[in-house]
Amino acid sequence: MEFQVLYRPAHSLAICNLEPNETVRAEAGAMVSMTRNINVAAAAKNPNEGGVKSLFKGLKRMALGGESFFTNTYTAMGQPGHVSLAPSLTGDMVVHHLQGEQLIIQGSSYVAAPDSVSIDTQFQGFKGFFSGESLFFLTASGHGPVLMNAFGAIETIDINGEMIVDTGHIVAFTAGIQYSVVKASKGWISSFLSGEGLVLRMQGQGRMYVQSRNPNEYGTAVGALLPPRDN
Amino acid sequence: MQHQIEFGPSFAWLKVQLAPNEVIQAEAGAMVRQTPGLQMDTRLNASRNAGFFAKLKAFFAAMARKIFGGETMFVNDFHGPQGGEVVLAPGLSGHIMHQVLDGTRTLFIQSSAYLASTGSVDTKLRFGGIKTLLGGEGLVLQECSGTGDVWVNSYGGITEVPINGTFVVDTGHIVAFDGDVNFKVKGVSGGLKSFFLSGEGLVCEFSGQGRVWIQSRNLSALVGWVTPFLR
Numbered sequence: 001m002e003f004q005v006l007y008r009p010a011h012s013l014a015i016c017n018l019e020p021n022e023t024v025r026a027e028a029g030a031m032v033s034m035t036r037n038i039n040v041a042a043a044a045k046n047p048n049e050g051g052v053k054s055l056f057k058g059l060k061r062m063a064l065g066g067e068s069f070f071t072n073t074y075t076a077m078g079q080p081g082h083v084s085l086a087p088s089l090t091g092d093m094v095v096h097h098l099q100g101e102q103l104i105i106q107g108s109s110y111v112a113a114p115d116s117v118s119i120d121t122q123f124q125g126f127k128g129f130f131s132g133e134s135l136f137f138l139t140a141s142g143h144g145p146v147l148m149n150a151f152g153a154i155e156t157i158d159i160n161g162e163m164i165v166d167t168g169h170i171v172a173f174t175a176g177i178q179y180s181v182v183k184a185s186k187g188w189i190s191s192f193l194s195g196e197g198l199v200l201r202m203q204g205q206g207r208m209y210v211q212s213r214n215p216n217e218y219g220t221a222v223g224a225l226l227p228p229r230d231n
Numbered sequence: 232m233q234h235q236i237e238f239g240p241s242f243a244w245l246k247v248q249l250a251p252n253e254v255i256q257a258e259a260g261a262m263v264r265q266t267p268g269l270q271m272d273t274r275l276n277a278s279r280n281a282g283f284f285a286k287l288k289a290f291f292a293a294m295a296r297k298i299f300g301g302e303t304m305f306v307n308d309f310h311g312p313q314g315g316e317v318v319l320a321p322g323l324s325g326h327i328m329h330q331v332l333d334g335t336r337t338l339f340i341q342s343s344a345y346l347a348s349t350g351s352v353d354t355k356l357r358f359g360g361i362k363t364l365l366g367g368e369g370l371v372l373q374e375c376s377g378t379g380d381v382w383v384n385s386y387g388g389i390t391e392v393p394i395n396g397t398f399v400v401d402t403g404h405i406v407a408f409d410g411d412v413n414f415k416v417k418g419v420s421g422g423l424k425s426f427f428l429s430g431e432g433l434v435c436e437f438s439g440q441g442r443v444w445i446q447s448r449n450l451s452a453l454v455g456w457v458t459p460f461l462r
Contacts, residue, residue, distance in 0.1 A: 009241060010241045010242070010324075091242070152238070152242035152244075152320075152324070153241070153244075162266070162267040163264055163265075164262075164265045164266070164267055166264065193259070193273050193305045194259055194271060194273040194305060194307050195259030195260030195307070196259075196262050201267070210318075212237075212243070212244045213242055213320060213322070214320070214322065217260060217322035218323060221322040222450075222453065222454065222457070225451075225454040226458055227461070
């Protein structure tokens, strides 16, 4: 199977072409259209495990990953077919081809992957807790393409060394890169006043995907002008 | 200093390569990513002055900019002994424009359009007259002067319009204009009746010689459209 991304970067749409009896898993709500022979199953499960364990995995993903609990599976029955997928925000989509390495994906950036890729929530501990910017990561591992979406355009950058990245702009990075959550400047007060708060210090060698807009910043800019909600 | 504006016009960001000890000033929260050798200093968004009273004045000036100008109260200076790269992005979707100030010309920009600047570029709050306070479509401007580069961001694409005679722009669509252009804020066809009935709100009439930069989207219009959907 393969993903083809059209209408980049603002209003990207991904076409997923499936061979007979191939399956793609996608976030609930992402489906735009599909051929008639596609069988849809709503499942909170990872095909590599069964029963109770996969149920807990689904719950964990919802609680920690900021993701929808349900993942839909789309299977082309008997003959080739396709599914088209779109995220809710305007922005680009990118495909990372996993070849056995791990890819760490910011929770809301994951869109779809085939069964050969397994998705799990990486426990972030205090790293995620302090960031306050819904910094929850999913870990994709295995072989095959992973489809991700972004708010804005996506920059693909290979690093070997160190880079500081704003928490609201990270999309994904390969596991050869270690990250730590650090203050944007030396002191807590100036970190807060700088508007940057906490940032990610990325260290190591690997590929990183960065988005050109921060959803929280956009929400804050527009939200500040909206009338207050009456409760 | 080298710079590139990438991913325009929808999701533009500004990428800057700083030579050793070169400084770029950016609005708070704009940093997307930076190399680790760069230091970020946070300070009040007012001219660099020494002395207690100057600092007190700077505090009130920065506060006024936040309250009236829609600007951030703090700005960040990026610099480093070895130089480095920093990427800056605004919150809204749109483009970025670069202008060079040589000390003899000034540039008026719409208050929330400021992204970054270098050298001795300074901004002063300017009101577009009493009429701008009507109807919430206020036109609050910053006058940029000094010597150096300035980068402004827009909501939507940017069109440069040469002024030779008179030209009318909706106040919500102004990004910037040359300081020697005359401007007058008024109802679309003069009277208050048209102001309330035409749906155009206030317009700005430019005259003389110079350039005006206009943006293809209006933030107030987006807010007006979203508001009825809130529950």
